[in-house]
Amino acid sequence: MHDILNLERYPLDKSDSTAWRDLVGRCQQALEQDGMFTLTDFMHMHIAAGETARMADTFATQSFRHERVHNIYFLKSIPDLAPDHPALTQFHTSNQTLCADQISGSALLRLYEWPPFARFLAATMGQPALYVMEDPLARVNVMSYDAGQALNWHFDRSEFTTTLLLQAPEAGGAFEYRTDLRSDDDPNYDGVARLLTGQDDQVHTLSLTPGSLNVFKGRNTAHRVSPVEGDTPRVISVFSYYDRPGVRFTQSEQIGFYGRSA
Ligand SMILES: O=C(O)CCC(=O)C(=O)O
């Protein structure tokens, strides 16, 4: 893994060392305080650039164009909310998506299947273990955003989301987030409405650099990616792990997310 990861700085391969425990402790603290941790220079920059270059053709010819209008919940309605409640404001999202079966042989899949990576992530999240998905499409996704494309405000379905930026745009494409906007017990619809009407002063912006690993508590942290500007697409990979082995999407979930099933 030394060939693709900066293991001198982030010793994921040495889980019984003090350095590993210190790193996990810092990540846990950041997750607690900010709902997020970022490891810059996690994947070597030249590997990230090589992965992006290798996928360019597949993106151009075989990617799924993910284009939709949605609210922050990705739901048609919420029983407690009037249809015109500002928390249900609709936004536009657009990107190109590649699935795991379209990036076979990539460093991304090698990383995904490397047990010390899942072990490290589980430790930072305080979970006993994390498992790779069995789903041939969902396990690893790569999203590309051209000029004007964006991922709009949403909450994730999983508690944690793990991303690795492969290519940064010239401008725009920033990750904007509002930590703990809601909790599992309190949907805070009025707070959601304040965020969506631009009245929340606790929104933070993170400009990731290529090779950076970003882990955040996406289920209750509202987040979006602002529109990309310029000719260089923003390319980012998302790794999906679960607290149990063997997870697969249903056929209709696959079609909803990727326009096809496998
Ligand atoms: O592209 C990003 O930085 C965030 C991705 C994200 O929020 C998601 O995949 O749910």
Ligand SMILES: [Fe+2]
């Ligand atoms: Fe997300």
